[in-house]
Every structure is written in C-alpha cells, then in structure tokens.
Amino acid sequence: MGIAKDIVAESIYTALPQLSLQEIDELLEVPPNQDLGDYSFPCFTLAKKLKKSPVLIASDLAEKMPENKLFEKIDVVYGFVNFSLNKGYLASKLLPKIISEHKEYGKSAEGAGKTVVLDFSSPNIAKPFSVAHLRSTVIGHSLARIWEHMGYKAERVNHLGDWGTQFGKVIVAYKKWGDEPSEHSKGSIRHLLELYVRFHKEAEDQPDLDDEARLWFKKLEDGDKEAYSLWQQFRKTSLDNLREVYELMGVGFDHYTGESFYNDLMPKAIEKLEPFMEVSEGADIVSLGEDMPPFLVRKSDGATLYGTRDLTAAIYRFETFNFAKCLYVVGGEQALHFKQVFAVLKKLGYDWADSCEHVPFGLMRFGDMKLSTRQGNVIFLEDVLNKAIDLTKEIIEEKNPDIENKDDVARMVGVGAVIFNDLRNNRIKTINFEWDDLLNFQGDTGPYIQYTHARACSLLSKAEEVTTVNLELLQEVEEEVLVAELERFPDIVKQAARANEPSTIARYLLSLARDFNKFYQAHRILDVEEELKKARLTLVDAIRKTIDTGLFLLGLEAPEKM
RNA sequence: GCGCCUGUAGCUCAGCUGGAUAGAGCAACGGACUUCUAAUCCGUAGGCCACAGGUUCGAGUCCUGUCAGGCGCGCCA
Numbered sequence: 001m002g003i004a005k006d007i008v009a010e011s012i013y014t015a016l017p018q019l020s021l022q023e024i025d026e027l028l029e030v031p032p033n034q035d036l037g038d039y040s041f042p043c044f045t046l047a048k049k050l051k052k053s054p055v056l057i058a059s060d061l062a063e064k065m066p067e068n069k070l071f072e073k074i075d076v077v078y079g080f081v082n083f084s085l086n087k088g089y090l091a092s093k094l095l096p097k098i099i100s101e102h103k104e105y106g107k108s109a110e111g112a113g114k115t116v117v118l119d120f121s122s123p124n125i126a127k128p129f130s131v132a133h134l135r136s137t138v139i140g141h142s143l144a145r146i147w148e149h150m151g152y153k154a155e156r157v158n159h160l161g162d163w164g165t166q167f168g169k170v171i172v173a174y175k176k177w178g179d180e181p182s183e184h185s186k187g188s189i190r191h192l193l194e195l196y197v198r199f200h201k202e203a204e205d206q207p208d209l210d211d212e213a214r215l216w217f218k219k220l221e222d223g224d225k226e227a228y229s230l231w232q233q234f235r236k237t238s239l240d241n242l243r244e245v246y247e248l249m250g251v252g253f254d255h256y257t258g259e260s261f262y263n264d265l266m267p268k269a270i271e272k273l274e275p276f277m278e279v280s281e282g283a284d285i286v287s288l289g290e291d292m293p294p295f296l297v298r299k300s301d302g303a304t305l306y307g308t309r310d311l312t313a314a315i316y317r318f319e320t321f322n323f324a325k326c327l328y329v330v331g332g333e334q335a336l337h338f339k340q341v342f343a344v345l346k347k348l349g350y351d352w353a354d355s356c357e358h359v360p361f362g363l364m365r366f367g368d369m370k371l372s373t374r375q376g377n378v379i380f381l382e383d384v385l386n387k388a389i390d391l392t393k394e395i396i397e398e399k400n401p402d403i404e405n406k407d408d409v410a411r412m413v414g415v416g417a418v419i420f421n422d423l424r425n426n427r428i429k430t431i432n433f434e435w436d437d438l439l440n441f442q443g444d445t446g447p448y449i450q451y452t453h454a455r456a457c458s459l460l461s462k463a464e465e466v467t468t469v470n471l472e473l474l475q476e477v478e479e480e481v482l483v484a485e486l487e488r489f490p491d492i493v494k495q496a497a498r499a500n501e502p503s504t505i506a507r508y509l510l511s512l513a514r515d516f517n518k519f520y521q522a523h524r525i526l527d528v529e530e531e532l533k534k535a536r537l538t539l540v541d542a543i544r545k546t547i548d549t550g551l552f553l554l555g556l557e558a559p560e561k562m
Numbered sequence: 563g564c565g566c567c568u569g570u571a572g573c574u575c576a577g578c579u580g581g582a583u584a585g586a587g588c589a590a591c592g593g594a595c596u597u598c599u600a601a602u603c604c605g606u607a608g609g610c611c612a613c614a615g616g617u618u619c620g621a622g623u624c625c626u627g628u629c630a631g632g633c634g635c636g637c638c639a
Contacts, residue, residue: 305636307636336566362633425575428568429574429575444576447601455598495578517602518603520602
C-alpha cells in the first residue's frame with residue numbers, strides 16, 4: 001500500500017468512524033483527471049446510511065478533515081471529496097523510499113507464512129514446445145512473482161503431460177523408423193516430432209498401428225523394461241529441450257512433477273473416492289448432480305484419466321504444501337473440467353477445495369492457418385523467440401551498434417517483446433498469433449518499456465551520485481504526474497494479485513513509461529541548475545527502479561542499454 | 563439443445579469492486595533529432611460502448627432478453 005493512500009484513508013476515518021478503514025480504502029478511487037485531484041472519495045453510497053445528501057456529507061467531511069502537510073487542497077465536487085496531494089512533500093517522502101527499497105518497493109506482508117501453489121506451463125512431453133504453451137508459461141511465471149511480492153511463498157509446479165497413449169505411438173514409430181532421422185534432427189525433440197507425424201500419416205492406411213500403440217502404452221504401464229527405457233529416453237530428450245526454452249525465457253520451476261509422478265499415488269486417491277463412485281456404461285464415475293456432467297474416475301478398461309491424476313495431484317499438493325491457494329493456470333476451455341475436479345474434492349470433504357482456483361486464459365489462435373501437431377504444422381516457441389531475438393539484433397545494429405554485449409541485450413529485448421505481447425491484455429482475451437504484432441517494437445510493447453528504462457539508466461550514468469536533495473523543487477506538471485503515479489504502484493500490485501491479472505501491471509508500466517517520456521521530452525534533466533538537476537535525477541532513479549521492479553514482476557529483464 | 567467466455571474507434575485493446583467530459587497503441591495524415599538514447603515525443607482524424615428493455619441520484623460497468631463469434635458438454639489431455 002502506498003503511503004499517501006493510507007494517509008488519505010486514515011484521515012477520512014478520523015472524520016467518518018462509521019466506516020472501517022478497509023471500507024474507506026476500497027471506496028477511494030483515482031479521479032479520471034489529474035485536475036480533479038489524486039484521490040477521490042465518493043459519498044453517494046453513504047447517503048442512505050447517514051440520511052443526508054451526498055453533497056452535504058462531502059462538504060461536512062471536507063470540513064472535518066485533519067490538517068496534514070500532505071494535502072495541498074481538499075475540494076468538494078458533486079458528492080466527491082477530492083484530495084490534491086502536495087507533490088513536493090509527497091516526493092520528499094516517497095522517492096527516497098522507492099530508491100532505498102528498489103525491488104522491495106510495493107512488497108506486502110499480506111502473505112507472510114502462506115504458500116501459493118501455481119500449476120502452469122505443463123506441456124505435453126514427446127510433442128514439441130509450441131507457441132500454444134506460451135500463454136500458460138508466461139502468465140504463470142508472472143503470477144508467481146506477483147504473489148511473492150504479496151509476501152507469499154510460491155511453489156511453481158510443472159504438471160508435465162508425461163504419461164498417456166501418445167507415448168505408445170512414439171514408441172511404435174521409434175521402433176519402426178527411429179534409425180532414419182533426417183540430418184538435423186537426430187536425437188532432438190524435432191526427431192520425436194517427425195516420428196509422431198509419421199505415425200499419424202501411416203496410421204491412416206494402417207489402423208492396426210493404433211492398436212499397437214495402445215499395446216505399447218499398456219506395456220509401459222505394466223512396467224515393461226524396453227518400453228520404460230524408451231519412455232525415459234524420450235522424456236529426457238523433451239525435458240532437455242524444454243529446459244533450454246525455459247532458460248531462454250528466464251522461467252524456472254520448483255517442481256517437475258508430471259502426470260507420471262502420481263502413478264503410485266492414484267490407488268490411494270481412488271480408494272477415497274470409492275464411497276461416491278458408481279458404475280455407468282462400464283466406467284467408474286462420480287455423479288455431480290444436475291448441473292454438471294459426472295466425473296470420470298476410470299475408463300471401462302480400468303485405465304485412469306487426466307481428471308483422476310489432477311485429483312490425486314491436488315490432494316498431494318495440499319498434504320505437501322498446506323497451501324493457502326492453489327492456482328491452475330490453464331486455458332479457459334478446461335473450465336468445466338476444473339469445476340468438476342473441485343466439486344469432487346468438496347464431496348470428499350476437503351474444505352480447502354475452495355482455495356483451489358482455475359485461472360483461465362483465452363486461446364491462442366492462428367488466423368486461417370490450421371495448426372496441428374499431428375500434421376506437423378507447428379510453430380516452435382523456440383523459433384518464435386529466436387526470430388524475435390534476430391530482429392532485435394538487426395535493430396541494435398541499426399540504432400546502437402556500439403553497445404557491448406549485444407547478444408545479451410538482443411535476448412532480453414526479443415524475449416521481452418514476446419512475453420509482453422502475451423501479458424499486455426486481459427488474459428481471458430483470445431490472442432491471434434500475428435508475426436507483425438509480435439515483431440513490432442513500437443508503442444504498447446515490452447521493448448518500449450525497456451527502452452524507457454534504458455533511457456533513464458543513461459541519464460543516471462551521466463551524472464554523479466545524488467546525495468542531499470530538495471525534492472520540493474519538482475513542481476512541473478509532468479513531474480507531479482509521475483510522483484503521483486509512482487505512489488500507486490503498491491496498489492497496482494495488489495490489484496494484479498487479487499485478479500490474478502498480470503496485465504494490470506503491464507498497463508501500469510505502459511502508462512508510467514509514457515509519462516516519463518513526455519517528461520523527458522518537455523524538460524531537460526542534466527543541463528539545468530544544480531539543485532533542480534539533483535531533484536530530477538532522483539525522480540528518474542525512482543522511476544527507473546519502479547520500472548525495473550514492474551518488469552521483473554512480468555518476467556521481463558530490464559537492460560541498462562539498448 | 564444446454565452451459566461458460568467474449569462483443570467499446572478501420573485493427574488490437576484499457577476503462578479498479580456502478581461514478582465526474584469514454585482512453586491508449588497500431589494503421590493513415592501533418593510536425594519535432596547541431597543538445598540528456600527518435601525503439602521517442604507533439605498534433606489531426608476516427609465512437610448509437612452489439613441491440614432492446616430494466617434497476618439506480620448515476621450504467622460501457624449490474625439484471626433480463628435478443629443477436630453475433632469462440633469454447634465446452636463421460637471413456638483425449
């Protein structure tokens with residue numbers, strides 16, 4: 001929570017004890033226009049409670065407001081009490097705080113001692129890591145950092161799809177054609193894809209291949225040595241590739257507990273389900289009433305399903321982590337599935353089922369291009385990232401060819417563009433995959449924010465370190481806007497966490513960057529009178545650090561030069 | 563057929579739990595680099611907030627209905 005918003009809320013509280021501090025905090029809003037003030041307290045909802053007109057309540061309230069150096073002006077407009085903050089005073093309190101706290105700025109103690117489990121990314125092994133997996137990966141990664149900023153301990157779980165019939169297919173294909181990989185793909189994930197694609201192509205004419213695949217998966221489940229060793233080999237090849245991509249993006253996990261991890265735990269979970277199970281059409285189901293289809297525990301052939309493994313995983317996670325929250329960052333098309341899983345958990349008497357939450361996101365679509373792993377039409381995430389990095393290199397060569405460690409910077413910016421493109425909008429929105437959007441580095445983009453950061457760094461590097469400084473000198477409109485905006489950052493993080501919505505931070509950073517660039521355009525910073533220069537550099541430093549922290553929360557790096 | 567999600571400028575989208583004149587970016591057009599990074603900034607133009615009712619002092623936001631698109635609806639994940 002920002003210091004100023006707290007003070008405003010407390011001041012209102014002293015004059016209006018009928019409401020709790022928290023209620024006041026929630027009512028406080030930022031007016032649409034800076035001229036109206038920095039915080040606004042609407043009195044309309046109070047009208048009924050106090051049996052007075054909103055306008056009267058507002059003017060009474062304004063009367064009773066305690067003196068505070070922070071308030072420059074308190075206006076009553078309509079039924080709003082508008083607070084204009086004394087920006088010079090605010091700056092003198094806020095900017096040193098931001099500078100000394102840096103990455104800790106906006107951090108909350110709310111989650112102290114609590115754990116949040118995040119299930120995200122979770123790609124299918126033996127299939128390539130495609131752009132389709134990008135969303136869960138970057139949203140989950142960002143949310144983990146946001147919750148950590150709220151004081152929680154985050155457990156990042158990669159629920160790998162490393163079990164299932166597709167492994168039977170790859171085993172069959174490998175045994176038949178595995179020794180004829182094309183030149184570039186030997187031993188790589190691309191080879192596995194070739195096999196997967198070839199399997200589906202040949203299976204069109206030879207349906208018995210499918211039976212063979214099921215047989216091999218059955219063998220795998222029964223612990224057949226050859227099947228198991230091949231599975232291990234494929235799993236390793238896939239994981240090696242995954243880790244490469246994760247490293248490129250700076251994404252990490254605390255646990256790689258995929259579906260196969262729960263094989264041994266499932267019988268126990270199914271045992272707990274027994275009292276609720278019934279047989280329907282040969283399969284074991286748990287009925288969930290009228291408004292939901294039943295939950296399938298076991299297929300008619302006795303094999304378990306995805307849902308069974310999710311259920312087992314949930315129980316395991318609660319027993320292991322005793323989580324306060326368990327977030328499933330999975331596409332919105334699986335909403336019903338999670339609703340069912342949570343309902344079954346409730347049925348089992350687990351109250352913590354209410355702490356489990358599906359965090360859905362919209363589909364990644366590809367326009368007219370039909371993408372199908374089976375047909376081999378895949379856009380590798382790795383290729384997307386590398387294309388973005390290559391383009392960044394070209395831009396660097398053109399604009400700033402002299403900077404050192406070009407490759408590092410190109411990676412940070414290229415990858416940042418891809419990540420930001422995904423996090424910029426509400427996660428529920430469908431994204432159309434467009435190369436042009438992805439490779440545009442102007443406007444509302446990651447590189448724009450990174451560029452702004454680099455610009456600020458450049459200013460700071462050209463000046464000596466600032467020690468004593470009079471921040472009351474920051475009186476230009478552009479400066480006041482920035483100070484007020486910096487103050488909102490802690491609240492923004494809170495909002496982002498509450499809604500599990502990284503885009504809240506992305507939007508904030510765009511706005512902060514835009515306002516900084518306007519300021520930069522309108523005023524000189526280095527060649528002004530010494531005291532003013534110090535004050536402006538302090539502002540620049542606070543902005544630079546807030547952008548750095550915000551980018552971190554999104555999972556982007558902040559290069560000092562670009 | 564039933565359920566969930568989405569519908570705001572030509573395009574992509576913001577708009578916090580209802581609040582003050584609906585905001586950005588892209589694309590288009592016109593400007594600003596002998597000076598702190600032009601991956602920037604300024605300006606012009608662009609809107610029956612899908613439609614129709616309702617609730618309210620107040621609705622892009624809430625409720626109902628309609629339309630359009632997406633997704634899902636027991637042996638895939």
